[in-house]
Amino acid sequence: MTGKELYYIAEAKFGNMLAGDGPFTKRCHEWLEQTSGCNKSLLTHSCTAALEMAALLLDIQPGDEIIMPSYTFVSTANAFVLRGGVPVFVDIREDTLNLDESLIEAAITPRTRAIVPVHYAGVACEMDTIMRIAKQHGLKVVEDAAQGVMAAYKGRPIGSIGDLAAYSFHETKNVISGEGGALLVNDPALALRAEVIREKGTDRSRFFRGEVDKYTWQEVGSSFLPGELIAAFLWAQLEESERITKDRLAIWHYYHAILEPLETEGLLRRPIVPDDCQHNAHMYYVLLPEERDRQKVLGELKSNGISSVFHYVPLHSSPAGRRYARMSGELPVTTSQSERLIRLPLWVGLTFEQQNRVAAVLADALEGWAA
Structure with missing residues (x-):
């Protein structure tokens, strides 16, 4: 509020x-x-x-x-x-x-x-x-x-x-x-x-x-x-929309900076924002390597008191999607990205210290798997 x-x-x-x-x-x-x-x-x-x-x-x-x-x-x-x-x-x-x-x-x-x-x-x-x-x-x-x-x-x-x-x-x-x-x-x-x-x-x-x-x-x-x-x-x-957006962008950019080493190591992929797009920091997500068990990563975050979730189940794979809709060709990117995505906590009031903790727990989970 x-x-x-x-x-x-x-x-x-x-x-x-x-x-x-x-x-x-x-x-x-x-x-x-x-x-x-x-x-x-x-x-x-x-x-x-x-x-x-x-x-x-x-x-x-x-x-x-x-x-x-x-x-x-x-x-x-x-x-x-x-x-x-x-x-x-x-x-x-x-x-x-x-x-x-x-x-x-x-x-x-x-x-x-x-x-x-x-x-x-x-x-x-x-x-x-x-x-x-x-x-x-x-x-x-x-x-x-x-x-x-x-x-x-x-x-x-x-x-x-x-x-x-x-x-x-x-x-x-x-x-x-x-x-x-x-x-x-x-x-x-x-x-x-x-x-x-x-x-x-x-x-x-x-x-x-x-x-x-x-x-x-x-x-x-x-x-x-x-x-x-x-x-x-x-x-x-x-x-207060301008202040809300400014605060969220600061949180988003801090995540983006502290997670860069994990992307360099090939342990995740950070969001990509084209130059033509001025985003609003609605969410910060990462994409895991295809071979990584997402549920285990989410479980490790949860066990450390961090609420992190995946996002949409693609509609084409749902019962109603198969009943009421049709696909234009195969949807390999949709299927792959949806199975790899994790959303990290992001809300106005989240501190840099809390973000550091999120990044540390995530790094431990991913680096332990890589080892």
Whole structure:
């Protein structure tokens, strides 16, 4: 917590505005629009909800195909499967673990409707290439920017490049509200419909702006708004987002420095961030050699009081992934990298001394195995 969360929650309560779209929601919308440059931002009760709104906005129909990585959270795929869409999984890059843009065109068919790049660990996908491919083939781009708040690609904020984008403010993210998310609308043609879909399919937002004399049911929608207490908590975090990001980057870079010797010895691989990407230190992960038993390393960290975990189980290997999606070719990098990755503790307040201890325990585990 940054210090003002409970104060703002109390302010919202005493203002007698607890439902969505109150004063704190408006502040958050203005901040997101000014920071990202998007046409319209809309807070949602989760990033999952924002992705589901994107699928509705794109009018995804049964059988429509959506290109995305398998190495992602289930919401990326589920949002489109709910509309009858078919996720088409493409392999990831070895360096960033992002969608491999060189494999996208081979996955395109007459049924392809959209590309969903996932900015893994707050490191941007190769968006210029992805946007060029989308334009050539008449496809929409939905950025899954769940991990991308305060990160950028070639100076442009992540989430401001595709037609639509989804942010997450889940408690595991950099800037949080417990649960929460936002849809960023960059295509002006989709802005009014986004409001309608978010408000149960009604033009309620236009009514409150005085643009219509009553609001009515306009099209399919749902209740995607967060309550005002969530927005109040989030506003306290957004106010401190630059400091939060600065503190996390300091922790990230310290890990990167103290783990360099282990990479030199061939005991792990550190994250790779392309020069064009300005990341937000969402996570610090390492990749173990293929022959190393990851569970033993995690066990040794745990036995020393260090909470370290792996990340996604690739969706193509899941029961639902096999049922609802298809692969575009084999996914060897996805399979390999997902089995080797370990995430290290990273949170604002983590000290350099604690990081040194994490690195020492990790080194003992890896060097003991190498010996």
